[in-house]
Amino acid sequence: MVIGIIGASISGLIAGKRLAETGHDVTVIEKSRSLGGRLKTVELDSLNLDVGLTHFDVSTNTFGTFVKQQLEKGSVQKWTKDFGLYDGMEVFDIDPNSDSRQRYTGTNGLQSLAESMSRWVDIKSEEQAGGLTYIGPDRGKKRSWMINLTDISVFECDAVILATSAVQAYGLLQTAQNRTESRRIIRHIDDIRYDGCFSLAATYDSQEVPDWKGIECEKSALKWISNESSKLDTDKTALVIQSTPDFYRKHAQKSEEEVKEMLLEEASNIIGSWVLRPQSTHIENWKYFKTKNPINEYFMELELEDAPLALIGDYLGGSSLENAFVSGYNLSEYWNKKYTEVTA
Ligand SMILES: Cc1cc2nc3c(=O)[nH]c(=O)nc-3n(C[C@H](O)[C@H](O)[C@H](O)COP(=O)(O)OP(=O)(O)OC[C@H]3O[C@@H](n4cnc5c(N)ncnc54)[C@H](O)[C@@H]3O)c2cc1C
CATH class of the missing domain: 3.50.50.60 (FAD/NAD(P)-binding domain)
Known part of the structure; x- marks a missing residue:
C-alpha cells in the first residue's frame, strides 16, 4: 500500500x-x-540542548527493546544519580536507592532518536x-x-x-x-485537552557546571530544571528550565522576553543568582505539552x-x-x- x-x-x-x-x-x-x-533539540553555543522532552523512563518490553538497541548504538545513555527535589523552600538530594526509576536521555540531543x-x-x-x-x-x-x-x-x-x-x-x-x-x-x-508549558534553554559563560543533573520542583512556577551539560562532554554550563502548566496558562500571552525573565527569576530562587546572567537563550512555547x-x-x-x-x-x-x-x-x-x- x-x-x-x-x-x-x-x-x-x-x-x-x-x-x-x-x-x-x-x-x-x-x-x-x-x-x-516534541522531541526537539536546539543548538546553542555549539551545544545540543533538549527543549522538548529532556529524559524518559521505560516500563514496557516493546519500548524497552527499542531503548536497549539505542543504548547499544550509543544514541541513548542512562542518566543516573544526582537528582534533586525543590520543595518550595530548599533543594534536597533525591536518594538514588529510594528512586527506582531508571532515567534515560540522548547522547547528543533526543531529536536524533527520531x-x-x-x-x-x-x-x-x-x-x-x-x-x-x-x-x-x-x-x-x-x-x-x-x-x-x-x-x-x-x-x-x-x-x-x-x-x-x-x-x-x-x-x-x-x-x-x-x-x-x-x-x-x-x-x-x-x-x-492539553496542558501547555514553556521551555527555556540557557548557556552560561565562565560558570562552573552544577554537580546535579536535574531538579524536580514543587510549589514553584517551575516544573523541572535540567542540567543539560551533564548529558554532554562539555565544561560549559547549559540548562533547560521548564515551567508548570499553571504558569503557562497565566502567561501564555506575554512576550518571550517577559516570560524569559520570569523563568530566570524563579530559577535564581532555586539555584542561585548566577542564573540571571545567561550568555545565550532560546525559548520554546509548547501549546500541546501533555494530554490531560x-x-x-x-x-x-x-x-x-x-x-x-x-x-x-x-x-x-x-x-x-x-x-x-x-x-x-x-x-x-x-x-x-x-x-x-x-x-x-
Ligand atoms: C517540554 C516537554 C517535556 C516533556 N517531558 C516528558 C517526560 O518527562 N516524559 C515523557 O514521557 N514525555 C514527556 N514529554 C512528552 C513527549 O515528548 C511526547 O509524549 C511525545 O514526544 C509525543 O509524540 P507523538 O508521536 O504523540 O507526537 P508529537 O511529538 O506531538 O508530534 C506531532 C508531529 O505532527 C506534526 N504535525 C501536526 N500537524 C501537522 C499537519 N497538519 N501537517 C504536517 N505535520 C503536522 C507536528 O509538527 C509534530 O512534528 C514532554 C514534552 C514536552 C514538550
Missing part, C-alpha cells in the same frame, strides 16, 4: 519504519523543518497537511485518499495515519467528515475496508514518549498482519 503519515513524531516514525520494512511505500508529511515533534528512524521512509518536511479527501470505492484509477497540502498540491495514498496531537487530528478529520465512522472518532477525540485526559486504547481506526485511516500518538494509551512509541508500534503490528498479505 502507499501510506501517507501526517506528523514526523516518534509515533509516526516508528509506525512508518515498521510498515516500510514489510514492503509498504511510506511517506511522512511534516509541517516543520525538523523531525521529532531522525535515526527516518531513513526507512520518504520525508516531505515543511509540508503542512490542510485536509483529507476520501475518494472511496468508485474511484477509477485513483487511490482511496488525497492528503491536501497547504501549498495546494496533493498526496494520493491508499491509507492515512494521523500521528499528530489530538487537536490537529480533529481538524484534519473534520475535513473528511463525510462518513458516520469519522464522526464517531471526532466525537471521541473532541474531549481531549488520554484515551484508554493505543490507536483508533476508521473501519473502512477500502480506505484505511488510523490515529496514533501519545494521547492514545497515556501521555508519555513511551505511549507515543507503543501507539505507533502497535498500529504497525496490526496493519502489517492485516494488509501485508494483500500487497505481497
Whole structure:
C-alpha cells in the first residue's frame, strides 16, 4: 500500500519504519523543518540542548527493546544519580536507592532518536497537511485518499495515519467528515485537552557546571530544571528550565522576553543568582505539552475496508514518549498482519 503519515513524531516514525520494512511505500508529511515533534533539540553555543522532552523512563518490553538497541548504538545513555527535589523552600538530594526509576536521555540531543528512524521512509518536511479527501470505492484509477497540502498540491495514498496531537487530528478529520465512522472518532477525540508549558534553554559563560543533573520542583512556577551539560562532554554550563502548566496558562500571552525573565527569576530562587546572567537563550512555547485526559486504547481506526485511516500518538494509551512509541508500534503490528498479505 502507499501510506501517507501526517506528523514526523516518534509515533509516526516508528509506525512508518515498521510498515516500510514489510514492503509498504511510506511517506511522512511534516509541517516543520525538523523531525521529532516534541522531541526537539536546539543548538546553542555549539551545544545540543533538549527543549522538548529532556529524559524518559521505560516500563514496557516493546519500548524497552527499542531503548536497549539505542543504548547499544550509543544514541541513548542512562542518566543516573544526582537528582534533586525543590520543595518550595530548599533543594534536597533525591536518594538514588529510594528512586527506582531508571532515567534515560540522548547522547547528543533526543531529536536524533527520531531522525535515526527516518531513513526507512520518504520525508516531505515543511509540508503542512490542510485536509483529507476520501475518494472511496468508485474511484477509477485513483487511490482511496488525497492528503491536501497547504501549498495546494496533493498526496494520493491508499491509507492515512494521523500521528499528530489530538487537536490537529480533529481538524484534519473534520475535513473528511463525510462518513458516520469519522464522526464517531471526532466525537471521541473532541474531549481531549492539553496542558501547555514553556521551555527555556540557557548557556552560561565562565560558570562552573552544577554537580546535579536535574531538579524536580514543587510549589514553584517551575516544573523541572535540567542540567543539560551533564548529558554532554562539555565544561560549559547549559540548562533547560521548564515551567508548570499553571504558569503557562497565566502567561501564555506575554512576550518571550517577559516570560524569559520570569523563568530566570524563579530559577535564581532555586539555584542561585548566577542564573540571571545567561550568555545565550532560546525559548520554546509548547501549546500541546501533555494530554490531560488520554484515551484508554493505543490507536483508533476508521473501519473502512477500502480506505484505511488510523490515529496514533501519545494521547492514545497515556501521555508519555513511551505511549507515543507503543501507539505507533502497535498500529504497525496490526496493519502489517492485516494488509501485508494483500500487497505481497
Ligand atoms: C517540554 C516537554 C517535556 C516533556 N517531558 C516528558 C517526560 O518527562 N516524559 C515523557 O514521557 N514525555 C514527556 N514529554 C512528552 C513527549 O515528548 C511526547 O509524549 C511525545 O514526544 C509525543 O509524540 P507523538 O508521536 O504523540 O507526537 P508529537 O511529538 O506531538 O508530534 C506531532 C508531529 O505532527 C506534526 N504535525 C501536526 N500537524 C501537522 C499537519 N497538519 N501537517 C504536517 N505535520 C503536522 C507536528 O509538527 C509534530 O512534528 C514532554 C514534552 C514536552 C514538550
